Amino acid sequence: MPIRTVETSPFSDQRPGTSGLRKKVKVFQTLNYLENFVQSIFDSLEGFAGQTLIIGGDGRYYNREALQIIIRIAAANGFGRIVTGRGGLLSTPAVSCLIRKRHAFGGIVLSASHNAAGPEKDFGIKYNIGNGGPAPEQLTNAIYQRSAQIDRYLTIDHAAVDLDHIGAYRVGSLEIEIVDPVTDYADLMETLFDFARIKDLFAGGQFSMCFDAMSAVTGPYAREILEHRLGAPAGTVIRGVPLPDFGGGHPDPNLIHARDLVVMMNGTAPPNFAAASDGDGDRNMVLGPNFYINPGDSLAVLAANAHLVPGYAAGLSGVARSMPTSGAVDRVAERLAISCYETPTGWKFFGNLLDAGKITLCGEESFGTGSNHVREKDGLWAVLFWLNLLAAKRQPAEQIVRQHWEEFGRNFFTRHDYEGLDAAKAEAMLDRLRNELAGLPGQRMGAEIVKTADDFSYTDPVDGSVSTKQGVRIVFESGARIVYRLSGTGTEGATLRVYMERYEPDSSAHGQSSQTALAKLIANANEIAGITAHTGRSRPDVVT
Numbered sequence: 001m002p003i004r005t006v007e008t009s010p011f012s013d014q015r016p017g018t019s020g021l022r023k024k025v026k027v028f029q030t031l032n033y034l035e036n037f038v039q040s041i042f043d044s045l046e047g048f049a050g051q052t053l054i055i056g057g058d059g060r061y062y063n064r065e066a067l068q069i070i071i072r073i074a075a076a077n078g079f080g081r082i083v084t085g086r087g088g089l090l091s092t093p094a095v096s097c098l099i100r101k102r103h104a105f106g107g108i109v110l111s112a113s114h115n116a117a118g119p120e121k122d123f124g125i126k127y128n129i130g131n132g133g134p135a136p137e138q139l140t141n142a143i144y145q146r147s148a149q150i151d152r153y154l155t156i157d158h159a160a161v162d163l164d165h166i167g168a169y170r171v172g173s174l175e176i177e178i179v180d181p182v183t184d185y186a187d188l189m190e191t192l193f194d195f196a197r198i199k200d201l202f203a204g205g206q207f208s209m210c211f212d213a214m215s216a217v218t219g220p221y222a223r224e225i226l227e228h229r230l231g232a233p234a235g236t237v238i239r240g241v242p243l244p245d246f247g248g249g250h251p252d253p254n255l256i257h258a259r260d261l262v263v264m265m266n267g268t269a270p271p272n273f274a275a276a277s278d279g280d281g282d283r284n285m286v287l288g289p290n291f292y293i294n295p296g297d298s299l300a301v302l303a304a305n306a307h308l309v310p311g312y313a314a315g316l317s318g319v320a321r322s323m324p325t326s327g328a329v330d331r332v333a334e335r336l337a338i339s340c341y342e343t344p345t346g347w348k349f350f351g352n353l354l355d356a357g358k359i360t361l362c363g364e365e366s367f368g369t370g371s372n373h374v375r376e377k378d379g380l381w382a383v384l385f386w387l388n389l390l391a392a393k394r395q396p397a398e399q400i401v402r403q404h405w406e407e408f409g410r411n412f413f414t415r416h417d418y419e420g421l422d423a424a425k426a427e428a429m430l431d432r433l434r435n436e437l438a439g440l441p442g443q444r445m446g447a448e449i450v451k452t453a454d455d456f457s458y459t460d461p462v463d464g465s466v467s468t469k470q471g472v473r474i475v476f477e478s479g480a481r482i483v484y485r486l487s488g489t490g491t492e493g494a495t496l497r498v499y500m501e502r503y504e505p506d507s508s509a510h511g512q513s514s515q516t517a518l519a520k521l522i523a524n525a526n527e528i529a530g531i532t533a534h535t536g537r538s539r540p541d542v543v544t
């Protein structure tokens with residue numbers, strides 16, 4: 001099939017953020033915009049001729065069109081085989097699973113994760129390497145540099161491929177395989193968790209749960225695993241059909257955007273356990289009746305109880321968390337006498353640690369938890385881990401968490417997001433803060449005295465690569481801390497994230513809410529950065 005070379009010119013805004021390139025759909029629909037980025041990815045790779053590429057997305061608006069464009073460019077560039085899920089659907093952890101299982105060269109994930117979907121909303125694209133994980137910074141930088149110089153892309157003329165039927169097709173010398181999006185992933189879950197025990201839990205009739213798939217990609221995965229393989233009653237999964245606009249909702253599993261689920265769990269006769277996942281299925285939120293489990297606590301509880309889960313019963317080699325995530329897991333690591341690594345925000349930073357066998361579990365405050373089973377965070381995996389614990393311990397989730405706090409102390413944590421800020425003003429605010437860091441140690445703020453103040457810099461312990469400016473940290477003598485950073489996943493203006501944390505060993509004080517326990521720190525955070533003065537905002541848009 002003849003390869004066509006199309007002349008193009010660069011776009012200046014194709015620098016990948018925390019997790020790939022995320023823009024408005026309209027931007028991706030600009031002539032050559034997607035094509036340029038895809039060709040820039042392929043131009044930054046070597047040795048893929050004849051190899052396999054996994055492609056899939058969360059089913060959001062523009063997923064199908066983008067897939068067809070990418071298939072033609074991949075064919076022209078010499079890939080040998082493309083594997084995608086029926087309907088072009090694959091959750092992000094399922095892409096990672098397939099890359100590893102098929103020994104693929106890499107994969108492309110089409111998603112803007114928890115961002116809203118639809119013609120006026122967001123789309124995204126991310127390249128994953130052969131370990132199944134997001135491209136490391138060196139590669140995303142190379143892709144960006146290529147995108148700034150690109151002058152042509154390669155494609156072929158071919159009719160749209162039928163994505164809706166499982167089977168194999170040929171496009172020129174490229175083989176295209178459409179697979180069931182769920183099977184390989186669900187099979188992997190069966191190797192990690194005690195499905196028989198979880199089945200018993202559901203079979204007793206004493207236990208019920210609700211899984212909110214938020215009309216996004218996890219619905220078919222949750223139905224197959226929870227309702228079919230584990231025997232949970234039909235209707236356990238709600239909003240289980242992936243829709244191109246996610247039903248008009250915002251598929252971010254947190255207290256604000258999964259409000260219906262939160263209301264259900266705080267209402268009369270709630271189920272025993274609830275969970276939600278995001279657009280592309282890599283995030284999770286878990287809840288008990290009237291009880292929210294903070295992602296940092298969730299990671300710590302999973303690590304402390306991993307011996308109860310078959311896939312992890314042999315022990316953990318180590319754990320990791322992103323820098324802004326609460327230090328709850330650090331205390332578990334200390335008890336288990338294993339290493340605990342602190343990385344910058346972004347799942348890509350866990351990849352080397354997982355590949356090198358330095359860690360088994362890792363997680364982030366942004367509702368991401370995962371392990372060495374794939375190289376992405378994994379929403380449903382975290383829910384199954386919790387179900388396995390509930391089945392093994394036969395205790396409510398709240399009791400498990402409260403006992404954990406009794407044993408390890410409680411790390412009160414909250415994140416305040418200020419969304420849609422003027423990007424220049426938000427940058428200026430952080431720059432001013434950076435300039436003042438040197439003068440902060442020793443300063444008293446109410447009962448707290450600043451101990452250290454810096455901008456987090458990370459040296460990867462495996463390859464020695466250095467990542468700077470990863471978040472401004474202010475740590476007090478008491479151990480309490482405040483972290484400020486700008487989100488790298490938004491598509492409109494800037495989002496300021498302020499993370500606050502303090503450790504409370506006294507169990508008589510564990511009953512208060514995070515906002516109450518952290519009230520003074522929240523006030524300090526506003527004062528130090530001058531948030532209201534710089535942004536004009538007196539309160540955050542989202543509190544988690």
Ligand code: G16
Nearest residue numbers: 018019113346347364366487488489
């Ligand atoms: C992505 C990354 C995560 C990160 C999160 C938030 O998640 O994979 O590692 O914690 O974004 O990043 P930021 O604070 O820069 O917005 P996802 O689920 O959006 O792919």
